[in-house]
Amino acid sequence: MTASLSRASEVALGGSRADAVRQTAARLFEAAGYTATTMNDIADAVGVLPGSLYHHFRSKEDIAVDLLTSLGHALDELSAAAAHRPETDAETSVRRLTADVVTLSFRHAAAVHLRAHEAPPTVSTDRFREAMRLQSPALERAWRQAVGSLATAGAAPSVDLGLLRFAFQHLSFYASSYYPSVTNPRTLANHICDVLLNGLALDCPDDQRLDRSAALKAATDAVAGSRRSGRAVPSGDREAIIAAARAEFARRGYEATTIRDVANAAGVRMGTLYRRIESKEALLTEILGSYGALFEQAFRAIVAEGSSAPESLDAVARVFVYMNRRYPEEGRIVRYGWSRRETTTGPLHDYYIATEQRFAELRKIMRRGFGSGQLRRVADPVETALHFRSLLWAPYHEHARTSEARAHGFLREALLRGVLSPR
Template identity: 40%
Template sequence: MTSSKGESDQELSASGRIDEIRRSAGSLFLAKGYASTTMNDIASSVGILPGSLYHHFVSKEAVAIEMLDSLNDDLRLLSIDLRRLGYLALPPEARLRELCRRVVQLSLQHAAAVRLRAFDPPTVASDRFRDAVALQPVGLQRLWRAAANDLRDRYPHSPVNPYLLTHTLQRLTATSSTSLPGPVDPDVSSRIICDTLLYGIAPECPDDATLDASDPIRAAKSAVSEWHSAGDDDALKRQILDGAKHEFARRGYDATTIRDVVEASGVRMGSIYRRVSSMEAIFDELAENYATHMHRSVTAVLDAQSDSAAATLDALAYVIVQAKRHFPDETKMMSLGWYLAQDGQPTFALRYREQSAKRMARLVEILTQGITQGTLASTCDPATLAPYLRNILWINFPDQGRVSVKQEHRFLRTHLLRGIVSQ
């Protein structure tokens, strides 16, 4: 009996230690990013020697895979649980709302795993890691698609896009723990997401012809037409920058080395250092070019004269949809560092955050004005709504060949502005 009890105590102790390791590693992944976290960091956070940590996990990747597996298991169980609770008998809108609420809950419970899934794993990751990141539980996918398709069938005269709606709802809810500021309430967050994409924020939105002729959309199209590649006539430097931005987009700034840039650009290391002084200088030049184009375009839209908040939001949507196609690597490389700790980040990464905060403040002003005038719906206060709108506008679709710029912009007009559910 004593031996049996001793073994049980040992098992409980080991289990508690593993849970502690997972929690500590998760906090570090959220704060520093996966690439910048080491096994020594995890051991120090737990208060054990690195050798003791390796007794429980053979690598940092093994810890991450366990986190991802736990999230994926809960997502699979969610689809089973919903069926047991009579979910399928609900109307399609109620089903979408319940899916949103439950997925937001899981996102909060598995915040570190969500952070790992939100971006591609490191290029040196194993197939096992990549599979865990990419896994989409089939049962849950079917529930999303069925609810969106049934919503379209219920409103046959409304321009519902089930594919884009499903993907947008999935991304918004699954990443809510890392993409929304402050404490997230699943009930409140899921309500805002569904109200925004199903009922729209501008129910009296002008028709397409009026929006296409608005001053903000004309300003947006003029600004976008001026986008061009950064740099001067130095073709070799352009080659270096093109290779570097691809690696920053794949790995993030912290995990990218000069050797990665050498391999990606095909330019020798000596030639690289004759044209740029450091990795930070490379990042700053790329980020500054991207930020300059975005700032000019967004400012042109915001400064355009318009009595319609909907027209201004529509033009902002146009700029962002175009930016995601024109600057795919720059968009990804900036987003990779968005939620990480600020120590050691490139100079322009910090300035970009400051610029983004100013643009967010302008967005809040537009929403406040529209709500005050009665042209925008007040589902919540403008400061709360603004981050949700930003996230909706910046959603990336996995198959851009299937979704054109025109289709994506139309989706934002019909779902985000006008709404697709009859009141």
């Protein structure tokens, strides 16, 4: 009996050590990125020799596959629980499902961050690639049922329920990529629902007035200039290298992409690449330079007009819709490629600083709207601005090839007026 107890204790200790390795690796993947994390890093953080890790996981990839598999099981369990809940009113169903998925996103943040990119790292096995192709048809059905039920629960007929479902699905699943790790998931989910279901504008202008606003004209002029200039078709090695880097950074993430990945995608030799481009950092600097400059120009133009808070938010939404559709690769790079952005130098950090300056202007709009009684107080100005910006970042063009006009119309109806608010 003593021997049995001893063996049981060993198994339990082994299980707890494996859990410690898994949890520590998850934190490191989340903070520094999968590619930048080594088995030695994990061993140091756990407080064991590297060789001890191999009793539990053969490689860093095994840990990643384990995390992704756990995420898949959690999604299945969540979907099953949602399917067997007693029927309730539509708004409660949407709020509960949103809260469950946001909570899951933070609980499995490392796997969610891995899943944010459609391509696994260059050196990976079929197991890893399969784990990255995570699908949850049952959760998709749960979202369709919950959001679809709003149609008979007072949702405005003008609201695009397909895009509404996409907004809920995208932001709730990727919440841990958009928000700080200290965020309370249930509070966050409640705020997201408040914004989409009730809207931010207390007395939103009609479409004709919004279309005539000085802020929207400024936004439209800014994107029109970019549309006319367009993006040049690669005509030489240098342009081909930049185009390939843009695509690879978007697919794999900046940190996970090697300079050799870029050379292979561009179809050039490494020597040719280094004669045309100084470094991977220089590539990202060039890619984000014009992208960030256009955002900056549009924001400055909107703010300078001094339009009402709802009109200003509508114009900002127009800019995001255009940028997401026109520059989808840059959008993916900056949405999901921001690990260590606040504490390091480099292209992503520089872009982050510029983004924070634009975010400060958005907070000012929120404060002005709260002070004038034009905007609803979902949370304090900082949190409200963050929720608004996060919902604008959703790539609506990926849903059924949504046009700019359709996406902008949806954002007016949902973010400004609210899905369930009386018209």
